[in-house]
Amino acid sequence: MENVAFIINPFSAKKNYEPFFEALKQKIPEAKVYISESINGTFEFIESHWETVDIFVAVGGDGTISTVAQKIINTDRILAIYPAGSGNGFSKETHFNADLDELLRKIKARKIKCVDTFTVNGKLSINVSGTGFDGKVAKEFEKTTRGFKNYIKVSLKTYLSYKPININFISQNLHKYSGEYLMLNVANTRQFGNNAYIAPKASKSDGLVDLVLVRKFPLRYAPVFAYKMFTKKLEDDQYITYVPVREANLEISTTNWHLDGEYTRIESPVRIVVQPKSLNILQ
Numbered sequence: 001m002e003n004v005a006f007i008i009n010p011f012s013a014k015k016n017y018e019p020f021f022e023a024l025k026q027k028i029p030e031a032k033v034y035i036s037e038s039i040n041g042t043f044e045f046i047e048s049h050w051e052t053v054d055i056f057v058a059v060g061g062d063g064t065i066s067t068v069a070q071k072i073i074n075t076d077r078i079l080a081i082y083p084a085g086s087g088n089g090f091s092k093e094t095h096f097n098a099d100l101d102e103l104l105r106k107i108k109a110r111k112i113k114c115v116d117t118f119t120v121n122g123k124l125s126i127n128v129s130g131t132g133f134d135g136k137v138a139k140e141f142e143k144t145t146r147g148f149k150n151y152i153k154v155s156l157k158t159y160l161s162y163k164p165i166n167i168n169f170i171s172q173n174l175h176k177y178s179g180e181y182l183m184l185n186v187a188n189t190r191q192f193g194n195n196a197y198i199a200p201k202a203s204k205s206d207g208l209v210d211l212v213l214v215r216k217f218p219l220r221y222a223p224v225f226a227y228k229m230f231t232k233k234l235e236d237d238q239y240i241t242y243v244p245v246r247e248a249n250l251e252i253s254t255t256n257w258h259l260d261g262e263y264t265r266i267e268s269p270v271r272i273v274v275q276p277k278s279l280n281i282l283q
């Protein structure tokens with residue numbers, strides 16, 4: 001275990017990490033554990049342990065995993081996950097669960113899979129990112145105390161007043177998809193988190209991301225949309241167009257984005273680029 005470090009984000013989903021921390025201390029008292037006070041703190045921890053650690057275990061949600069991934073991407077270091085977030089989209093899609101014994105077995109076995117990631121104007125995303133309605137919800141959600149209930153409340157309120165965004169694809173082959181949309185998602189894996197499958201056919205190891213273009217639908221359709229999303233049936237939805245791409249260049253009428261669920265501002269024009277097989281994940 002000397003070459004393994006556990007990076008815990010205490011701000012992920014209501015301190016979900018505490019039982020994990022206790023169990024880890026019991027099983028492996030000598031484990032290297034860092035309780036991260038900030039994203040920069042995590043960066044510094046990884047840098048200062050670079051020579052002695054080759055498996056970095058992110059304990060948190062997609063935001064935490066993404067900060068660890070930023071440092072180890074395109075290197076031979078390995079990412080492992082103990083899911084302790086609220087949505088846990090990426091960890092579900094990479095088969096990590098909240099069973100510490102299973103995680104320790106995987107660490108011992110050291111099987112690795114290399115997966116794709118992508119960037120949006122140079123910023124890393126590992127799972128699903130998006131703009132439009134989605135980006136606006138992420139922005140408003142940050143102002144609340146978070147949680148699933150607040151997410152639904154904010155989504156409904158935002159939906160009622162939301163005007164579609166305008167997307168103009170600069171890339172010649174994508175020009176025909178330009179138009180007005182409720183949202184654009186960029187999906188490396190199939191789900192946002194909480195088993196909400198926005199792109200049921202996406203694969204994290206095919207060198208592509210799915211552009212998910214969603215047209216505005218009437219409010220009465222929202223429960224149908226949600227039902228299809230949670231049962232992996234959105235593929236043939238009348239309001240959605242899926243476009244698998246290696247890269248895309250577009251102009252867009254909003255700066256509100258979320259990257260793996262974290263709100264961020266991104267100025268138009270926007271360039272999306274897949275980084276094929278750029279992240280080693282423990283299997």
Ligand SMILES: Nc1ncnc2c1ncn2[C@@H]1O[C@H](COP(=O)(O)OP(=O)(O)OP(=O)(O)O)[C@@H](O)[C@H]1O
Pocket residue numbers: 009010011012013014036037038039042060061062063064065067068084085086087088089193260261262
């Ligand atoms: N390494 C880190 N150290 C400290 N804080 C972090 C770190 N990485 C991200 N954060 C902050 O912690 C907050 C929660 O992170 P995270 O996304 O992991 O949990 P979550 O939102 O509960 O889970 P999920 O993304 O699965 O819904 C984020 O708002 C993020 O800004």
